Amino acid sequence: MFTYLLRYTDKILLPIEHNKAMNQNYKVNELFQTIQGEGFNTGVPAIFLRLQGCDVGCAWCDTKHTWEINPDKQTELILLTGSSNESTRWANVNAREIVAEIKRLGYSANLVVITGGEPCLADLRELTTVLHEFDFKTQIETSGTYPVLVAPPTWVTLSPKVNMRAGKVVLQSALERADEIKHPVGTEKDIEQLDALLENLKSIEDKVICLQPISQKVKATLLCSQVCIERNWRLSVQMHKYLGID
């Protein structure tokens, strides 16, 4: 089977042939360009692709609008792109439709951050492979509650949700795969929980560890900065929220 899609090379629009079937659809909640505000890549221009759906149920989640996949809220991708919208709507699209929309929007960032919701509800191998084919770098933000299925160069940021939903095996393999562990912290108990997770890891030498205060709380932020200094870890403060940008 042949599908045709438009590819931009040096600003020239070229039709390319593609004979691989696009089997996988993704439930997209929003697509927008901003600055990565969290973790290792803080400050890097990035295209955010937010997928709809999450059944983990973190009480302090800042994207609760992505939890439910309501069939009545299905819409067209073009209506969900350009800026962050915090709506419950979603579009069912494949990887090449996503790339085509990124190109139509004329985005300049070369990092695509796939978040949610819980993006690993979906098998992300096809999406990340196609994005790499178009010379994008990719990063995912995941909770470790579903298997991490991504193409190898993908930067995996794991924000482990302990005792929430995942079996220990799934969380453990997500921890081993993670390039970055970005732990949400409210109180000391969260640091203890992270220590317990790190104890069981084969190696933490090759992983970036970030502490992220929950909901910009002052006490949590002070705790995170103090522990980061003691342990030589990184502080991740959700910069975009301080700047008031998406």
Ligand SMILES: C[S@@+](CC[C@H](N)C(=O)[O-])C[C@H]1O[C@@H](n2cnc3c(N)ncnc32)[C@H](O)[C@@H]1O
């Ligand atoms: C909204 S989640 C989506 C991706 C995935 N479900 C996860 O939890 O990693 C993206 C990131 O935001 C973090 N996050 C969510 N709500 C937060 C809050 N109120 N304060 C700080 N970080 C938060 C999560 O821990 C995760 O690192």
Ligand SMILES: Nc1nc2[nH]cc(C(=O)O)c2c(=O)[nH]1
């Ligand atoms: N600027 C910006 N950076 C982010 N890093 C992770 C985000 C997320 O919601 O997953 C996020 C987000 O929503 N906006």
Ligand code: SF4
């Ligand atoms: S796993 Fe992520 S998206 Fe799901 S509830 Fe927790 S923070 Fe929110």
Ligand SMILES: [Mg+2]
């Ligand atoms: Mg966010």
